[in-house]
Amino acid sequence: MQILQTANASLKLVPPVAVEPVAIAIETLPVSAPTAGDKGKDLKNAFDMFNEMSQQLTDSYFLLENRVAELNQELSTVATQRMQELAEKEKIANRLENLLNFLPGGVVVLDSSGRISECNPAAIDLLGEPLQGELWRDVILRSFAPRKDDGHEVSLHDGRRISISTRNQGEDGQIILLTDQTETRRLQSQLSRHERLSAMGKMMSALAHQIRTPLSAAMLYAGHLCSNKLDDVKRQQFSEKICNRLNNIERQVQDMLVFAKGELPLKDVITVNELQIALAEAMEVPLMTTNSLALWHNDCGEHVIECNREALIGALLNLVNNAIQAVERHAKLRITFTLTQPKKQNEHPQLMIAVCDFGPGIPAELLPNLGELFVTTKAQGTGLGLAVVKAVAHAHHGNFNLQSTHGQGTCASLFMPFALLEKSSNR
Incomplete structure (x- = not known):
């Protein structure tokens, strides 16, 4: 079109110019008209440019079409993989759900607000309904009935005892595992x-x-x-x-x-100071008859213990008699009452009562089995004394430990868990 317009413009004549009536020669401006060869050349160039642009558009379209096909194929592959992964996750979720339903232990899942978001049938059997959507603290008040002899377990209202272990889920909540130990x-x-x-x-x-x-x-x-x-x-x-x-x-x-x-009823509530006084009175006769001496150390006298007073003093007196007999006469004993510090984060301090002597010690081959019946260092002994100490420690939810060094003496320790201890101000 531009070429045609140029040609038409070239063919137009210059308009006449008005002149004054003076005798001069009239001149006309020269007009150069395009030749046929120039017009053909311009048309050819225009068509070549059009064809080139059309070819470029065609090639670009084919490339775009191929790329779309590739993207569709990739999308289809990714979608298939996602569907397979989703199906696999659903299978795993179903297996986990079936596993939770058949677990003998109760599983409770708490959300970030402390509400029960999930639970299995075993948890419902232990804690009763409703559970789903309930606050965990409300379930504790409703279902738990702690007793003094629970130790590391917790009693329910129906008398069953369960152990509880927990695991945090970051900021999203907590998983609680309940195991029936009854x-x-x-x-x-x-x-x-x-x-x-x-x-x-x-x-x-x-x-x-x-x-x-x-x-x-x-x-x-x-x-x-x-x-x-x-x-x-x-x-x-x-x-x-x-x-x-x-x-x-x-x-x-x-x-x-x-x-x-x-098992013994822990019916007595006394301070550690009161226990020391009672033990000192019970020791008067064996100390006096053997001219022996006891050195005392007590750094937790105001703490309160729940115990069977008679059985506990009897067990400690057995340890005192053993210490005196190990030295025979003029024995020097060290008796301490201390609070041990926990070794792990989830443990609590314990009361340790230790009776130590400075006698000949116990043979290393006998030490691991002492506390069992008929295992004794005495010629006419039965081993009943230490067996009773172990039984009393177990009845108080504690344990018994015996350490001895040849030629230096023996130290017998009875431990009571922190769960049975309170400050006297809380009595």
Whole structure:
């Protein structure tokens, strides 16, 4: 079109110019008209440019079409992979759901606000309904009934005992695992009782010998008391000896009962200072008769313990007698009451009561088995004393530890968990 317009413009004549009536020569402007060859050349160039641009557009379209096809193929592949991954995740989710439903332990999932977002049938069986959507603290108030002898477990209102373990999910909530320990504890208690009764049957002959000796001495002293020729001083001496022998018999019988029962009611609430005073009174006779000395250290006297006072003092007296007998006479004992610091983050401080002597020590080969019946360092011993100490420690939800170094002495320690301790100000 531009070429045609140029050609038309070239063909137009210059318009006439008005001149004055003067005798001059009229000149016309020269006009150069385009030739046919120039017009053809311009048209050819225009068509060549058009064809070139058309080819470029065609090539670009084909490239774009191929790229679209590639992207569609990639999208289809990614979509297929995502569908496969989604299907696999659904299978895993179904398997996990089935696994949770068949788990014997209860599983509770809390959201960030402390509400129960998920739970399995075992959790519902333990805690009751409703659970879904409830606040965990409300479920605790509704279903839990802690008791003094729970230890590391928690009692429910229906009497069952469960252990609880938790794991954080970052800021999103928490997972709580509940395990029913009721049947396990019942079987353990039953097995422990059967073992104790079996051990008692085996030790009856040895114990009869232990009782017969002080009983024979008591009967002999009682026979002397019947003599009219006995003066008051001798009568007093024989009376004291009879009482000592009878006390020895009573202590051995009491040890048998404690060992047979295994479990003790923790009915007494006393301070550590009160426990120290009671133990010191019980130790007066063995210390005096052997010219022995006890050194005391107590850095937790105001703490309160829940215990069976009689059984605990009896067990500690067994440790004192063992320490005195290890040295025989003029023994020097160190008795300490301290609070141990926890070694792990989820543990609590414990009360440690230690009775240490400076005797010859215990042979290394006997040390691991001491505390079992018939394992003893004494020629006529039965091992009942330390067995009773272990039973008392277990009844107080604690444990017993024995350390000894040859030629330096022995240290016997009884531990009570922090769950049974309170400051006296909270009494």
